[in-house]
Amino acid sequence: MPNLLTLGLIDYLIIIIYFVFVIGIGWALKRYMSSSKAFLEAGRSLPAWVTGLAFISANLGALEVIGMSASGAQYGMATTHFYWIGAIPAMIFLALFMMPFYYGSKARSVPEYLKLRFNEKTRGLNAIAFALMTVLASGISMYALAALMEKLLHWPFDVSVLVSAGIVLAYTYLGGLSSAIYNEVVQFFIIVIGLFPLVFLSLKDAGGWSGMNDTLAQVAVDKGYQAGAWTQMWSHSGSAASNPMGVEWFGIIMGLGFVLSFGYWCTNFLVVQRAMAANSMSAARKTPLIGALPKIFIPFLVIVPGMAAMALASKGTLSLEMMPDGTPNYNSVITSMLSHYYPSGILGLGLTALLASFMSGMAGNVSAFNTVWTYDIYQSYIKPGQNDNHYLKVGQIATIFGVVLSIGAAYLAKQFGNIMDFLQMIFSMVNAPLFAVMFLGMFWKRATGNAAFWGLLIGIGCAMVHHGLTIPLGADPAAVIKGGWISVVHTYPSGMAQSFWTAIIAWTSATVFTVGLTFVTKQMKTNEELGGLVYSLTPRIVDKDDKWWNRPIVLALIVGALTLVLSIIFW
Amino acid sequence: KLDIKIPIGMLFTIFGIILTVYGLVTSSDAEFYAKSLNFNVNLWIGLFMLVFGVFMLILAR
Secondary structure, three states, X not given: OOOOOOOOHHXXXXXXXXXXHHHHHHHHHHHHOXXXXXXXXXXXXXXXXXXXXXXXXXXXXHHHHHHHHHHHHHHHHHHHHHXXXXXXXXXXXXXXXXXXXXXXXXXXXXXXXXXXXXXXXXXXXXXXXXXXXXXXXXXXXXXXXXXXXXXXXOOOHHHHHHHHHHHHHXXXXXXXXXXXXXXXXXXXXXXXXXXXXXXXXXXXXXXXXXXXXXXXXXXXXXXXXXXXXXXXXXXXXXXXXXXXXXXXHHHHHHHHHHHHHHHHHOOOHHXXXXXXXXXXXXXXXXXXXXXXXXXXXXXXXXXXXXXXXXXXXXXXXXXXXXXXXXXXXXXXXXXXXXXXXXXXXXXXXXXHHHHHHHHHHHHHHHHHXXXXXXXXXXXXXXXXXXXXXXXXXXXXXXXXXXXXXXXXXXXXXXHOOOHHHHHHHHHHHHHHHHHHHHHHHHHOOXXXXXXXXXXXXXXXXXXXXXXXXXXXXXXXXXXXXXXXXXXXXXXXXXXXXXXXXXXXXXXXXXXXXXXXXXOOOOOOOOHHHHOOOOHHHOOOOOOOOOOHHHOHHHHHHHHHHHHHHHHHHOO | OXXXXXXXXXXXXXXXXXXXHHHHHOOOOOOOOOOOOOOOHHHHHHXXXXXXXXXXXXXXX
């Protein structure tokens, strides 16, 4: 079988130069790694524009680039819900209301904040769950990269895993969190420039924006939807059956826009860690807002090529890879288009962009893992009270350990094809109750540690029960991962609808139980201990130092207004 | 102490030079660019990267 892509010498040259640079950045930072704070927290010394771009780049992994292009082809413009309602409001909320507590409390991680606000067992539960999820997520990125390279270029799977792991290990071991963040900034620019020609060429080939819309209108009608179903966001969300995503407006707003989105952006240490590395409170608060500006426009970089691919495939201009059951393999959209439009030279850059997206996902997870492992597990439970040099060494060893575990997870993913579904399911079950507990902890001083711990556990339990009792339309209950493993009492129109409602159930039950249990448990923390951790006990921040146009609230208004305008344009 | 604008500027300048030169060398090969709709994508992206890279280095002067 021939390679799907054929690389020339110049393409290999571009990829090798990129690898040399990312390791070089780690090498340049090596001499500054003299303390655990420098290695695991970047010394809290980075400017807002760097942490802001890293904040968004850490999230611009393989799932985003490959997955959102696939969703663009499969669901059309409705995929932008994952950005304009499913990310931006949460990023604004994190910046304005939550960063003052994360950054101001001097907590070194999200689990440590939970310890300060609630108790040790709530921290332990979150730290262990998070460490496991980051290793799994990093391994899945590694697996996806190796599987893609094997398919496209016939590079051996083992070689791709070991080379990508070796490069990520080299720069995260040498330069710690700073190296991961600096490389994420480089990766952001490479991903944008590497994918931009694809947007231009695919739109040009599809007859421009209006030509693409006309073709997609026919695609929608052929599939039994109204003409605008592929090109409008909200117009067809009145019922689940009238849009290709299979989710109605309430599920989108409450499930994606509130629970899943806030659960991810406001409590996931992988992204919050970038903001916590900023050099001041103002920079920490601006980090998510600076990240939000490019985030608003990323749909045009990843979703629009997917939509153009769907239009071109329906006209016969572009051939998409087919699955054994005769449906298109939407996950191959980006690679099919790279192969179709990119000649040698720019092909090397496009492939480098893909590799950069996979590696930013891996490094982000590894750098979050080594911090949580060192501070929240090792220092708390295994060997407390050691000197700082000891914890620096542990952090460095944890980096090696994290990469080795990720390699194990990559081979686990190879063994079980649906591990990605499994991770997504776990994320929606764990993040939603965590956000409920975190929200109550920050904005209700009465919430107690025991109530939070049990609220978190009950929220996860209710999510599991809901998953066990429901199934998406057409799924086989025997495949446990899709749900229905207890009994099928409800069928959702799509897997996405089931996922959104699982998150809603998890968040609601965690909130109800945490509030209820708070009234029957004793508050062990004094008001003095909760100062800086709870809204009502923390002095308001006055941004006197920044110019008026550079204050977080002004940036938030600009980001919010831009998002609103785009949502109205594509309504 | 590392100014991230320097590695970004250097990387983009190097990539810009490589792609621009390659774009110029292959510019007479119409068949080569049939894939990219007869648009010399190497030359134009190369020039853009070169300008951006130099701009970043100026910012880091």
